[in-house]
Amino acid sequence: xxxxxxxxxxxxxxxxxxxxxxxxxxxxxxxxxxxxxxxxxxxxxxxxxxxxxxxxxxxxxxxxxxxxxxxxxxxxxxxxxxxxxxxxxxxxxxxxxxxxxxxxxxxxxxxxxxxxxxxxxxxxxxxxxxxxxxxxxxxxxxxxxxxxxxxxxxxxxxxxxxxxxxxxxxxxxxxxxxxxxxxxxxxxxxxxxxxxxxxxxxxxxxxxxxxxxxxxxxxxxxxxxxxxxxxxxxxxxxxxxxxxxxxxxxxxxxxxxxxxxxxxxxxxxxxxxxxxxxxxxxxxxxxxxxxxxxxxxxxxxxxxxxxxxxxxxxxxxxxxxxxxxxxxxxxxxxxxxxxxxxxxxxxxxxxxxxxxxxx
Ligand code: FES
Ligand SMILES: [Fe+2]
Numbered sequence: 001x002x003x004x005x006x007x008x009x010x011x012x013x014x015x016x017x018x019x020x021x022x023x024x025x026x027x028x029x030x031x032x033x034x035x036x037x038x039x040x041x042x043x044x045x046x047x048x049x050x051x052x053x054x055x056x057x058x059x060x061x062x063x064x065x066x067x068x069x070x071x072x073x074x075x076x077x078x079x080x081x082x083x084x085x086x087x088x089x090x091x092x093x094x095x096x097x098x099x100x101x102x103x104x105x106x107x108x109x110x111x112x113x114x115x116x117x118x119x120x121x122x123x124x125x126x127x128x129x130x131x132x133x134x135x136x137x138x139x140x141x142x143x144x145x146x147x148x149x150x151x152x153x154x155x156x157x158x159x160x161x162x163x164x165x166x167x168x169x170x171x172x173x174x175x176x177x178x179x180x181x182x183x184x185x186x187x188x189x190x191x192x193x194x195x196x197x198x199x200x201x202x203x204x205x206x207x208x209x210x211x212x213x214x215x216x217x218x219x220x221x222x223x224x225x226x227x228x229x230x231x232x233x234x235x236x237x238x239x240x241x242x243x244x245x246x247x248x249x250x251x252x253x254x255x256x257x258x259x260x261x262x263x264x265x266x267x268x269x270x271x272x273x274x275x276x277x278x279x280x281x282x283x284x285x286x287x288x289x290x291x292x293x294x295x296x297x298x299x300x301x302x303x304x305x306x307x308x309x310x311x312x313x314x315x316x317x318x319x320x321x322x323x324x325x326x327x328x329x330x331x332x333x334x335x336x337x338x339x340x341x342x343x344x345x346x347x348x349x350x351x352x353x354x355x356x357x358x359x
Pocket of ligand 1: 070088090091092169243
């Protein structure tokens with residue numbers, strides 16, 4: 001199964017099944033864009049149901065503003081950049097990098113301003129704090145995987161036309177690797193997941209996290225490709241898959257050859273996904289495939305291969321979301337098994353976080 005199209009396959013109006021779609025959580029850091037996307041050009045992206053405009057200021061700072069002119073909502077991203085100011089292309093209101101309106105033709109700007117988001121660069125991405133209070137924007141609240149240290153990685157972007165909870169749940173049940181992607185191995189599929197305890201979850205984020213582990217004797221299989229190792233190398237594999245709500249999911253896979261004389265170099269792979277809702281039915285996925293030894297294969301080809309796998313997830317999630325939106329038969333429609341426990345906990349956690357924000 002392959003697809004390069006990320007667009008929904010239906011134009012029918014959406015009717016959501018309330019229990020199956022997680023509400024948005026705003027008190028958090030989210031990835032807005034790759035660092036390489038920031039430049040002189042004014043760009044636009046939807047985050048949590050709102051458009052933002054982003055660019056790099058002349059001193060190199062990373063600017064993210066509400067993309068809606070405070071006058072009559074014209075997009076700032078479609079306006080004119082002059083040095084570090086943006087002049088709205090409708091009636092000429094001019095804004096600084098902090099969002100304050102500096103000039104209004106024929107009037108004084110007073111305290112007119114658009115929202116300016118705190119930004120931080122972490123890994124290959126730029127994160128924004130979407131919480132109501134900019135003072136609370138502590139970069140220490142970004143749950144960056146500590147395992148990613150040196151090594152080598154490829155990154156990419158995938159858009160999922162579904163609610164962000166479904167992206168997290170997809171990543172928290174990797175029994176689909178064997179069936180949807182044709183990788184992963186049956187021995188991995190049938191190993192029962194073990195929920196991770198608080199001290200196994202990312203330090204400082206246990207309350208926001210859900211994760212599971214699988215420990216098994218297997219072979220390196222597809223992980224060997226990028227490291228130039230023998231895929232048939234017998235290893236003891238410990239997989240740890242975690243969502244740190246609401247904005248990141250990552251898997252840490254460790255391999256210990258069962259034969260001490262084995263020549264395989266690969267020890268650790270991290271597959272990280274920064275999950276940013278565009279709105280309640282569309283989700284940005286900024287991903288990284290990282291390993292602790294250099295890639296021995298063409299990096300672009302490797303990235304394309306990883307992207308092909310994620311596009312298979314997009315295809316599946318698109319079809320499922322379409323059924324959730326339009327198939328209204330009553331009764332229990334989802335029968336869960338032990339592999340679903342992490343995903344179900346994740347759903348509850350997102351609902352709880354959103355409810356506590358509303359309160
Ligand atoms: S809409 Fe921007 S100045 Fe009028
Ligand atoms: Fe997948």
